[in-house]
Structure formats: structure tokens, C-alpha cells
Amino acid sequence: MDGDGTASGTGAPGPNLLVVFHSRTGSTQALCDRAVGAATAAAGDEVHIRVLDAFSAGPDDVLWAHGILLVTPANFGYMSGALKDFFERVYHPCLERTAGLPYGLVVKGDTDVDGALSSVERITTGLRWRRVLPPVTVVGATAPSDLERAEELGATLAAGMAAGIF
Numbered sequence: 712m713d714g715d716g717t718a719s720g721t722g723a724p725g726p727n728l729l730v731v732f733h734s735r736t737g738s739t740q741a742l743c744d745r746a747v748g749a750a751t752a753a754a755g756d757e758v759h760i761r762v763l764d765a766f767s768a769g770p771d772d773v774l775w776a777h778g779i780l781l782v783t784p785a786n787f788g789y790m791s792g793a794l795k796d797f798f799e800r801v802y803h804p805c806l807e808r809t810a811g812l813p814y815g816l817v818v819k820g821d822t823d824v825d826g827a828l829s830s831v832e833r834i835t836t837g838l839r840w841r842r843v844l845p846p847v848t849v850v851g852a853t854a855p856s857d858l859e860r861a862e863e864l865g866a867t868l869a870a871g872m873a874a875g876i877f
């Protein structure tokens with residue numbers, strides 16, 4: 712991965728997968744890293760992957776993307792403030808230009824992720840993005856099976872984009 716967070720293939724046209732994540736203490740990032748690793752392994756050079764912290768991602772990144780993976784902790788029954796900030800900045804610039812964008816979602820919490828999940832889905836519904844795979848939700852300590860579910864999500868999203876399914 713180079714300095715701007717682009718993990719592979721910056722030159723050729725082709726499906727671009729944007730990963731927008733936030734993590735304060737690393738537990739959400741661990742899930743994100745596994746999803747990105749699996750996405751990279753699954754799609755190879757066929758999908759260009761750009762990984763950005765939510766505070767660094769903006770409208771140009773969303774307009775670049777043919778698919779998005781959102782990864783957030785649950786904070787105060789909502790998505791992280793960072794991901795909310797991302798949505799506040801991209802919503803209007805992207806509203807009329809990204810309808811139908813396929814996305815996947817990972818939410819990590821300690822006790823209850825339902826509010827975080829629905830907060831993301833409310834906004835993506837407004838944007839008319841399409842969640843193309845079931846969300847990966849992790850409550851409490853991350854188990855190996857949770858990391859595997861994150862890998863499966865990343866790999867399936869990238870492979871589906873490479874195959875033109877999403």
C-alpha cells in the first residue's frame with residue numbers, strides 16, 4: 712500500500728473499491744485489515760483498492776469508487792463520529808451521482824450494534840446505495856470466526872466487483 716492508502720493498481724481502469732474505516736483503539740481496524748487483505752487476495756489486480764480513514768475520505772474518493780466497504784465502531788448507539796463526519800461531507804456532492812453504489816458494512820461494538828447499523832443504513836438509503844451483502848456485526852471480544860466473517864465479506868465484495876456481479 713502506498714502513502715495515500717491505495718493498495719493496488721492505480722493505473723488501469725477497472726472496478727475501484729473504496730474502504731472507509733474508523734478505529735480509535737484498533738479492534739475495528741483489525742476487522743478492516745482482514746477484510747482488505749482478503750479483498751486483495753480475492754481480486755488481485757482486477758480491483759483497485761483504496762483504504763482511507765473516515766476523516767481522510769471525501770467526495771472525490773466516493774466518486775472514484777465502484778463499490779464501498781464501510782467499517783465502523785458503534786459509539787453511543789450510532790456509527791462513529793468520524794464516519795458521520797464522512798457522510799456529512801460526501802452526502803450532497805454524491806447524492807445525484809452515486810445512486811446504486813454497492814456497499815458492504817462492518818460494525819464492531821461491545822454490547823449493542825443495532826443503533827450503529829441502522830444509523831448507517833438510514834444514510835445509505837438516502838444516498839440510494841445498495842448493501843449487496845449481509846453486514847458483519849461483532850459484539851464483544853473479536854473471535855477468530857469474526858475475523859473470518861470480515862475476510863469473507865471483503866473477498867466476496869471484491870470478487871463480485873471483479874466479476875461484474877455488483
Ligand SMILES: Cc1cc2nc3c(=O)[nH]c(=O)nc-3n(C[C@H](O)[C@H](O)[C@H](O)COP(=O)(O)O)c2cc1C
Pocket residue numbers: 733734735736737738739740784785786787788789819820821822823824
Ligand atoms: C464513547 C464510546 C461509546 C461507545 N458506545 C457503544 C455503543 O453504543 N454500543 C456498543 O456496542 N459499544 C460501544 N462502545 C464500545 C466500542 O464500540 C467498542 O469498544 C469498539 O470495539 C471500539 O472500536 P475501536 O477499538 O476500533 O476503537 C463505545 C465506546 C466508546 C469509547
